[in-house]
Amino acid sequence: MTETTYPAGTAPVKAEYLLYVEPRPTPDDDVAEGSTKRGDDYRRPDDGSDQRRGGASRNKLTKEEKKAQRGANKGRKFGKVRDDLELCWRIASGSICEFGEECRFTHDIPSYLAAKPKDIQFPSTIDILDSSPFIKSSTGESNETQENGMPVDQSTICPVFAETGECRHGLKCRFLGGHVQKDGSGNLVLIVDEEKKARSAVSAKEVNFVTPDVLRLLRSRKVCHEHFYKHDLNEFQYPSPLADAYLKELQLANNEGGNGSNLHIHSGSGEAGVATVNESMEPMDVLPSMNTSELVSRRIGGDTSLQNDTPDVPVRFSEKKRLNWVGKTYLAPLTTVGNLPFRRLCVDYGADITCGEMGLATSFLAGSKEEWSLVRRHPSESIFGVQLAGSKPATMVPAAEVIAKECAGNVDFVDINCGCPIDLVFRTGSGSALLDAAAKLGKIITGMNRALGDIPVTVKLRTGVKDGRNTAHKLMPRLGSEFGVGCITLHGRTRQQRYTKLADWDYIKHCVEAVRAREADEDLPSVPIFGGGDCYSSHDYWSDVEQSGCDGVMIARGALIKPWIFTEVKERREWDISSRERLDHVKKYAEYGLSHFGTDTAGVNTTRRYLCEALSFQYRYVPIGLLEHLPARLNDRAPAFRGRNDLETLLASDDSRDWVKISEMFLGPAPESWTFTPKHKSNAYDSQG
Structure with missing residues (x-):
């Protein structure tokens, strides 16, 4: 029997299921996220022939072909479909x-x-x-x-x-x-x-609904927090006394030529866990003229006179909730697809920790209804966090305080995004740009720790900004010991690298060792550390944990392609899930979408849109029963193959019209006025809609 030879990086599908060996084009996740880089510029001829271009340009896309076939469909619009006659x-x-x-x-x-x-x-x-x-x-x-x-x-x-x-x-x-x-x-x-x-x-009832009155208060702000230092603190309609006090301290420290270094929270016990107010600070209307230590003493001593005329007293670091996440599975915050229905589905499969989609601090403070919808939580999410992105204490700290007030008791942690590589975010100084701004990040973390009370602050970061210049091993030991972070997540790639190379788990191990050494030197409790990158199976998960010394792996693309990966991890097995089981989870996603988005015409088609978004990742799954050997690898490109039955073949289709067809099984025929534009150009079809 002749053994099939596969091009490098190709999923080894058994010969009886192959339509042709050469891998079909894979959507470029880099480009779809806004990168200026390109991935693999090679493709199989569209006509299915074996014809190649000669010389150095053999089988290589021309500049015009690259522009036409690769990248993201930018400016996608998904208008709401409503009833022809609308009932009150x-x-x-x-x-x-x-x-x-x-x-x-x-x-x-x-x-x-x-x-x-x-x-x-x-x-x-x-x-x-x-x-x-x-x-x-x-x-x-x-x-x-x-x-x-x-x-x-x-x-x-x-x-x-x-x-x-x-x-x-x-x-x-x-x-x-x-x-x-x-x-x-x-x-x-x-x-x-x-x-x-x-x-x-x-x-079954979702929580963290923000009332219209709160949104109106936020929208009525007279000035922007980005220009906080230039305006009167009392001009804001929504009260944020803890943020006001902290930003006042930063303002005074800046005016006096200091750098605010005395504001850092330390992990030790006692009063070292509280940053004291600058003694030269003028009294504010919202605070009595005493420092934070005196406020703490009076509150602990039972002085009830402070209950109505002061903000909540900042807690000591030792009073923060400790995150005991060893052995727990963590679904990464995912833009667009990581919505509440998808998180519910992953929880059903065994995800212990979930985090909402990245929200911009400025949009929270502007009272954006869409941004505040990102904090909604389902009761099935046992450990739930909110992720914030921003570049200044003047926006991040007030946003954290508002979240703590409006979602009291229903948010377990707030995560700071220090890893987003998207150009639009990076250029504002947010996301992975904070990796090169440790002092500013420290002020953000310190202020958020005060504003959030006992809610822990966590940080998600990358190994560095530029290739060959990893910096996380210098920053990470400071996050817990100096700034008071409750958990650290490290994605094993630089900002520049994006998804073009494999995650560097050896470097993740180096960073974990640096953090543990600092904790041992200073006799500090261990902060949970989660690694991330290229985890696609139970084998990957447990190998990464053993190799790196991490407490767990944050799963992102692996969960998008196969949400049942959490079951595999929990049960330490590779699941050859059947097509009927996969369609059953599509049905469950539709149920969860209708519960979240609504069962009226608009809600049905919003559910349809996000179901198609989910299918735009899940079609990339190659059933393990079709593979020559295990484990499957995340970055292997699939050749064209047929499934073990018609349903498995349909679920593997990269034609976006088939995703719409699958949605119609549960949500009825799509309206004539409704179209779905995939995120990736490689899945778009001119004949559609």
Whole structure:
């Protein structure tokens, strides 16, 4: 038997499943993140032939071909798809609209229901087939209507009602038949399952909702925190006394020609854990004229006179919550795809620690509704954090204080992004730019520690900014011992390197040893350290932990491609997951998306958009049962292959139209006005939409 020869970096698919050996183009994650670099500039001829260009340009893309075929689809727009006739949401939920006839939405329920698309049929697991049409109900919709023309089919199931006992979208729900019944007059009445509603209030209700009043207060700020030092501290409408006091100290230290070095938090016990107020600081309206040590003494001594006229007293470092994360699995904060429904899915598969998508401190302070939606947490997320990006104490510290107030008790840590390589972020001094600004980073961490009370501050960073100039081994020992960081995560690549080379786990080990040596010298408790980079299997995970001495591995792209990696890690096995099991988790993602984004027309198609975003990564998974040998490697490019059945082949398709087709199995046909533009150009098709 002749052994198949594969080009370097190709996933070794068994010969019986191969369509051709040479790997198909892989989306360039660097370019899609905004990099100016390019990855592999070679490709297989589009016509499937073996023709090569001669000489040095053999099989190499021309400049025009590179521009046309590689990179990201920039400026993607995903407009909301709404009902042709929009029903007032108050009327839809059975309430009374205070605007009456002046409401800009219709109150005519029969007309709305007559114009509304038919109910979507949400299939059960037993309806999923291994071959086309994959779902027994081929259209994905019910064809039944009530006698008055209302498109309601009471055989359908509303996944939100099934989980929570009620559906907040009422008559606007696209699965309406699952929670309505007729009254004596033949009118539709919404059903509420009070028992299930009571149970789900704890187990299924999301938290960290920020009220419109808070957003209005944040938007009413008269000046920008970026120009904080130039304006009166009391001009802000949203009160942030701890941030104000800390920034005042920095301002005074700068005015006196100092560098604020006396503000660092140390990890020792007692009063060394509290940074004291500069004695020359003028009294502020929000603080009595005493230093922080006196405030601590009076608070500990039970002086209740401080409860109403002072901010919460900054805690000692020793009073911070200690993060005991050894042995826990950690899902990285992921832009776009790492939303709440995806995190829920990863939790189901065994993720212990989750973190929201990166949010900009300036946008939080500007009262951005979209930014504040990133802090939403599901009760199933047992350890949940918020990630902040910013370049100045004047924005990061106030943002941390607002998060601590508005999400009290529902945020376990706040992570500082010191690793984002995107040009747009880097040029503002945020993300990985902070790696070369240790003094400023120290001030940010110190201020955030004060503003967050007992909530720990964690830091995610890269090995350095430029290739060949790793600096993390110098910075990391300071993060815990000088600045009071509760956990450190190190991605084993530089900012410049992006994803073009393998992560350097030998250097991660060097950094871990540097931190542990400093902790031993100063008799400090150990800070959890997580490594990151190229983890794609249980074998990778445990090998990386053993090799580096890390407490765990933060998983990013590996989880995007195969969310079940957390099960593999927990059970220390490689899971040859079946296509039906994979489609079942697609169904579960759709359920979670509808619960989060809504079951009305807009919510269904927002769920569809993010499901397609998730599939734009998951199609890259090569089933391990198709491989010649294990373990699979993250950066191996897949050749064109067929699956063990039609469903497995469909799930491996790199055609974005097939991702939309998969979404239609659970969310009904996509509206004619709806299109999906993939993040990567390599998956876009001109014939689409």
